[in-house]
Amino acid sequence: MSLSNYSASLIRYPQLGFSLDTSLMDLDASWIEGMESKVAQAYADIAKLEAGEIANPDEGRMVGHYWLRNAALAPTPELRAAITEPLHALKEFAAKVHSGEISPPTADSFKNLLVVGIGGSALGPQLVNDAIGHDSKLAIHFLDNTDPAGIDRTLAEIGQTGLARTLVLVISKSGGTPETRNGMVETKAAFDAAGLHFGQHTVAITGPGSKLDQFAEQEGFITRFPMEDWVGGRTSVMSTVGLVPAALQGIDIDAFLAGAAAMDEETRKPEAANAAMRLALSWYAAGNGKGEKDMVVLPYKDSLVLFSKYLQQLVMESLGKELDLDGNTVNQGIAVYGNKGSTDQHAYVQQLRDGVPNFFATFIEVRKGRDGDTIEVEPGNTSADYLQGFLRGTRKALYDSGRKSITLSIPEVNPFQLGLLIALFERAVSFYASLVHINAYHQPGVEAGKKAAATFLDTLNAVRGRLTADPKTASEVAYEVDGDAEDVYHCLNHLAANGEVQIALGATPEGDTFSL
Numbered sequence: 001m002s003l004s005n006y007s008a009s010l011i012r013y014p015q016l017g018f019s020l021d022t023s024l025m026d027l028d029a030s031w032i033e034g035m036e037s038k039v040a041q042a043y044a045d046i047a048k049l050e051a052g053e054i055a056n057p058d059e060g061r062m063v064g065h066y067w068l069r070n071a072a073l074a075p076t077p078e079l080r081a082a083i084t085e086p087l088h089a090l091k092e093f094a095a096k097v098h099s100g101e102i103s104p105p106t107a108d109s110f111k112n113l114l115v116v117g118i119g120g121s122a123l124g125p126q127l128v129n130d131a132i133g134h135d136s137k138l139a140i141h142f143l144d145n146t147d148p149a150g151i152d153r154t155l156a157e158i159g160q161t162g163l164a165r166t167l168v169l170v171i172s173k174s175g176g177t178p179e180t181r182n183g184m185v186e187t188k189a190a191f192d193a194a195g196l197h198f199g200q201h202t203v204a205i206t207g208p209g210s211k212l213d214q215f216a217e218q219e220g221f222i223t224r225f226p227m228e229d230w231v232g233g234r235t236s237v238m239s240t241v242g243l244v245p246a247a248l249q250g251i252d253i254d255a256f257l258a259g260a261a262a263m264d265e266e267t268r269k270p271e272a273a274n275a276a277m278r279l280a281l282s283w284y285a286a287g288n289g290k291g292e293k294d295m296v297v298l299p300y301k302d303s304l305v306l307f308s309k310y311l312q313q314l315v316m317e318s319l320g321k322e323l324d325l326d327g328n329t330v331n332q333g334i335a336v337y338g339n340k341g342s343t344d345q346h347a348y349v350q351q352l353r354d355g356v357p358n359f360f361a362t363f364i365e366v367r368k369g370r371d372g373d374t375i376e377v378e379p380g381n382t383s384a385d386y387l388q389g390f391l392r393g394t395r396k397a398l399y400d401s402g403r404k405s406i407t408l409s410i411p412e413v414n415p416f417q418l419g420l421l422i423a424l425f426e427r428a429v430s431f432y433a434s435l436v437h438i439n440a441y442h443q444p445g446v447e448a449g450k451k452a453a454a455t456f457l458d459t460l461n462a463v464r465g466r467l468t469a470d471p472k473t474a475s476e477v478a479y480e481v482d483g484d485a486e487d488v489y490h491c492l493n494h495l496a497a498n499g500e501v502q503i504a505l506g507a508t509p510e511g512d513t514f515s516l
C-alpha cells in the first residue's frame with residue numbers, strides 16, 4: 001500500500017465529494033490497455049442505449065432509466081413528457097397529502113404509508129427510506145411478500161386505528177405479480193373489516209392498462225401514476241416507483257435525481273476518468289470476466305445497510321444470464337452479498353480473511369461520522385474514529401492475505417449522494433454487461449420459477465378436492481390427480497400444516513397418510 005499507488009489509481013470527482021479507489025485491485029495498466037476494444041464497444045453500447053435503441057429485444061423495449069434524471073436525453077418529446085409530467089404530478093400529489101388537501105375519508109390527514117410491491121417495486125423505496133428517510137413525513141411500512149404471518153405483522157404494526165390514516169401505494173409495473181396482488185387483497189380485506197373504503201386510501205403505480213390499473217379504476221383509487229415499459233424494475237427507483245413514496249416521505253427528490261444525473265455525466269468520460277467503467281473493469285479483472293469472484297459489499301454506515309440487498313437485484317438480475325448476445329451458453333453473473341461494517345467484522349469477515357478466497361470486497365466509506373456534536377468514547381477518540389479505523393484496518397488485513405478490494409468514498413448519506421451511488425452501479429452494470437457480451441436488460445430466468453409455482457398451485461387445487469375420511473398416501477392421491485407424487489406429498493403436507501387435512505405419520509413420508 002503506497003500513497004503514490006493510491007494517487008495513481010484514484011478517480012475522484014471533488015465537486016461531487018466522490019472518489020473511487022481501486023489501488024487494492026492491482027489493475028495492470030497494460031491489462032487495461034488490452035481491454036481497449038471491449039471498452040470502446042461498451043461506450044458505443046451505452047450511447048445507443050441512451051439514444052433509445054431497443055435494448056430489451058425479448059420484450060421489444062427501450063431501456064430509458066438514464067433519461068429519468070435528465071429528461072432532455074429522452075429521444076422524443078413524448079418520452080420527455082412521460083418523465084416530466086408524472087414528476088410534476090407526483091410532487092403536486094405529495095404536497096396535497098402533506099397539506100391535508102388530499103385526506104382520508106374518516107380522518108383529517110394521512111399519517112402512515114403502506115407500500116405494497118416486490119423486487120424492483122420494493123427494494124428501491126426500501127433503500128431510499130432506510131438511507132435517507134429518517135425525517136419522513138409519513139411512517140412507512142412495506143408488504144413485499146405473500147407470507148401471511150409477515151402481512152399480519154405489518155398490519156398489526158399499523159393497527160386498526162392507524163389504518164384510517166393510512167395511504168396505500170400498490171406498486172407493480174406488470175400489474176400482475178402474485179405476491180403484490182395478494183398483499184393488496186389482504187390489505188383490502190383489512191380495510192373492509194375496519195369499515196374503511198380501500199379505494200379512497202389507495203394509489204396505484206403501474207403500467208397503463210395493466211390488471212392493477214383496471215382494478216384501480218374499478219375500485220375508485222385516489223389516483224394512478226404510470227410506470228413506463230422502458231423502465232426495468234431493478235432500475236426503477238428514479239421513476240414513479242421510487243419517487244412517489246420518496247416525495248410522500250418529504251425526501252428531496254430533486255437532489256436525489258441531481259446526484260444521479262451528475263454521476264451519469266461524469267461516467268460518460270473516457271476510462272481514465274470514468275468511475276463506472278473502472279468499477280466494471282475491476283469486476284472483470286477480479287472474476288476473470290466470468291464472475292469467478294463474489295462481490296462483498298461493505299458500507300461502513302448503518303443507513304446504507306440495505307444497499308447490498310439493493311445491489312443484489314441490480315447486479316444479479318442484470319448480469320446473471322445463461323446466454324451471451326450470440327446465443328452461446330456462458331452462465332454469467334456476479335454473486336453479491338454483504339451487510340455493513342464494522343458489524344460484519346464480528347460475523348463472516350473471519351472467512352473473508354482466512355477462508356475461501358472467492359470474493360473481492362467493495363468498501364463504502366462515508367467520511368462524516370455524525371451531524372452535530374460528538375463525544376469522545378475514550379480520551380482522544382470518537383466512535384467515528386473507530387469506524388474509520390475498522391474500515392481501514394479490515395481493508396488492509398484483507399489485502400495482506402491476498403484479498404482484493406475497491407473503496408468508494410462519499411462525504412455523507414444524503415439524497416444527492418444516494419442518487420450518485422445508485423447511478424454509479426447502474427452504469428457499471430451497463431458497462432460490465434457489454435464487456436462480457438451479455439444483455440443486462442431482460443430476465444428470462446425469472447419466469448421459470450413463476451411457471452413452476454403456478455403448476456404447483458394447480459396440483460394443490462386438484463389435491464384439495466380428492467381427500468375423504470379414508471386415509472390415503474401421497475402416491476395414491478398422485479395417481480388420482482395424475483400428478484407428481486413428491487409434489488402431491490408437499491401439497492398434502494402443506495394442507496395438514498394449515499389445518500385443512502389430517503396427517504398420520506408412517507415410517508417414512510411414503511407411508512404417511514392423509515384424510516379429512
Ligand SMILES: O=P(O)(O)OC[C@H]1O[C@H](O)[C@H](O)[C@@H](O)[C@@H]1O
Nearest residue numbers: 119120121172173174177233446
Ligand atoms: O413491478 P412488478 O411487475 O410487480 O415486478 C416485480 C419484480 O418481479 C419480477 O419477477 C422481476 O424479476 C423483477 O425485476 C420485478 O421488479
